[in-house]
Amino acid sequence: MIKHDYKPQNNKRFFDKGFFDHIPAWATHPFMIISMALLIMALAFLLSDENTAEDNTVPDYADVETGEITIQAPDKEIEQSPVVDVNHKIKDIDYSDPIDIPLQLESTLIAEGELEPLDIERKWKTETVKKGDNLSLIFKRIGLSAQMVHKIINLDKNAGRLKKLKPGEILHYQLNNKGQLEAIKYIIDLQKTLFIEKSLADDTSIGNNSYTSRIANKTIEYRTAYVDGVITDSLYMSGKRAGLSDTLVVNLANIFDWDIDFILDIRSGDSFSVLYQEKYLDGEKIGNGDIIAAEFINQGDSYQAVRYTDSNNVSNYYTPQGLSMRKAFLRAPIKFSYISSGFKPRRFHPILKRWKAHRGIDYRANTGTPIRAAGDGKVTHSTSNKYNGKYVFIQHGQGIVTKYLHMSRRAVSRGKRVKQGQVIGYVGATGLAEAPHLHYEFLVNGVHRNPRTVKLPKAEPISKKERTAFAANSSELINQLMSRKQIQSNSQVAK
Numbered sequence: 001m002i003k004h005d006y007k008p009q010n011n012k013r014f015f016d017k018g019f020f021d022h023i024p025a026w027a028t029h030p031f032m033i034i035s036m037a038l039l040i041m042a043l044a045f046l047l048s049d050e051n052t053a054e055d056n057t058v059p060d061y062a063d064v065e066t067g068e069i070t071i072q073a074p075d076k077e078i079e080q081s082p083v084v085d086v087n088h089k090i091k092d093i094d095y096s097d098p099i100d101i102p103l104q105l106e107s108t109l110i111a112e113g114e115l116e117p118l119d120i121e122r123k124w125k126t127e128t129v130k131k132g133d134n135l136s137l138i139f140k141r142i143g144l145s146a147q148m149v150h151k152i153i154n155l156d157k158n159a160g161r162l163k164k165l166k167p168g169e170i171l172h173y174q175l176n177n178k179g180q181l182e183a184i185k186y187i188i189d190l191q192k193t194l195f196i197e198k199s200l201a202d203d204t205s206i207g208n209n210s211y212t213s214r215i216a217n218k219t220i221e222y223r224t225a226y227v228d229g230v231i232t233d234s235l236y237m238s239g240k241r242a243g244l245s246d247t248l249v250v251n252l253a254n255i256f257d258w259d260i261d262f263i264l265d266i267r268s269g270d271s272f273s274v275l276y277q278e279k280y281l282d283g284e285k286i287g288n289g290d291i292i293a294a295e296f297i298n299q300g301d302s303y304q305a306v307r308y309t310d311s312n313n314v315s316n317y318y319t320p321q322g323l324s325m326r327k328a329f330l331r332a333p334i335k336f337s338y339i340s341s342g343f344k345p346r347r348f349h350p351i352l353k354r355w356k357a358h359r360g361i362d363y364r365a366n367t368g369t370p371i372r373a374a375g376d377g378k379v380t381h382s383t384s385n386k387y388n389g390k391y392v393f394i395q396h397g398q399g400i401v402t403k404y405l406h407m408s409r410r411a412v413s414r415g416k417r418v419k420q421g422q423v424i425g426y427v428g429a430t431g432l433a434e435a436p437h438l439h440y441e442f443l444v445n446g447v448h449r450n451p452r453t454v455k456l457p458k459a460e461p462i463s464k465k466e467r468t469a470f471a472a473n474s475s476e477l478i479n480q481l482m483s484r485k486q487i488q489s490n491s492q493v494a495k
Contacts, residue, residue: 336363389431
């Protein structure tokens with residue numbers, strides 16, 4: 001077996017042979033080596049001491065705690081420095097004494113919770129009232145307690161309105177960042193809005209969550225409008241073409257209903273002029289108000305009416321002379337299509353097949369058409385028989401009785417008091433009747449009179465204490481109506 005010697009062979013030299021032959025003898029002298037070592041150690045010590053002083057020393061002109069820095073003049077006088085001007089001439093400049101400049105440095109670090117967040121206006125949230133809803137269910141949906149419901153409902157009379165919420169209505173509310181109720185807004189109608197708000201004196205830290213309520217009212221602005229027209233077919237169609245709404249056409253007919261029969265009396269060429277109010281809220285039209293003055297010319301006869309509200313806040317229509325437009329009785333107690341049979345001493349009865357006096361008027365109308373009381377009075381009969389069918393008799397003052405026969409249904413009972421225009425039944429064909437109609441009779445002291453020609457008693461005129469105020473109001477309205485009518489007429493002629 002052959003063994004090998006693995007000893008390392010380190011024959012390499014760090015310096016070449018003859019390297020030290022070039023170094024001077026004095027440089028390798030032991031005394032020189034020791035001196036150089038001491039010099040290096042001294043330099044190292046000096047440099048180390050200077051760095052330590054720079055790191056640990058705080059200038060006497062800096063106040064760390066207060067943040068003030070004062071620049072002071074050094075004790076040693078500053079030597080003047082030469083300054084070179086543009087002409088390269090050296091000149092001496094004397095510097096003024098140094099000035100102390102205090103710098104107020106405030107910390108920008110603020111303790112947590114020391115600053116309140118900005119008061120940003122919260123937006124209203126809404127909750128729609130559902131079928132079967134109440135305030136308790138709504139508050140539960142938005143995360144409010146039953147105690148809060150009790151507090152709000154029993155706050156006062158205004159807040160009590162929230163007990164009668166209706167499906168489809170909207171409840172507006174505001175919550176703060178903690179989910180607590182800040183305010184409620186409930187729109188009652190176009191003018192009124194209910195607000196329930198947290199009191200300014202509220203102190204949530206002691207659990208005193210108090211609320212106050214208020215109702216904000218918007219003012220409706222009334223503007224006067226004018227329209228006129230000529231009858232070419234019916235009042236309704238002519239009124240619509242002139243620009244009147246359905247409600248205004250009906251109101252116009254009701255004003256002159258006691259003097260003009262709008263089914264039988266109007267003719268082509270009749271005309272009307274109307275002064276009425278328009279209602280505006282926040283500059284936007286929200287509807288029409290009342291007719292305040294009107295004129296209707298029927299077959300050459302002029303009828304004028306003005307609206308007047310007395311000191312008791314009761315409004316009615318009067319002639320310019322102060323007579324009530326409202327008569328004690330309606331000329332016709334029904335909106336009929338035509339008169340199928342008039343008031344006649346002798347008429348051949350279509351069912352009994354014999355001649356008989358017809359002591360009333362038959363107004364032809366569809367089944368179910370409402371029948372109105374011709375005047376105020378007391379119901380003396382409300383029953384039926386085989387001749388009259390279902391019928392109602394009403395006793396009025398001044399010995400007057402009105403009778404309503406052949407109804408399909410009665411709407412009042414015996415002994416009840418009724419007002420003029422109140423619905424007392426509906427058109428039918430019960431009893432001896434061939435077709436749906438109302439048989440209407442008018443009796444004065446037990447004697448039958450023709451309802452279409454009898455002189456109807458007038459309602460009470462304007463009272464004595466109201467005459468002065470009424471005269472001024474009436475004159476102004478009639479003058480305004482006539483003035484607008486003249487302007488409109490001139491405008492049409494100019495075209």
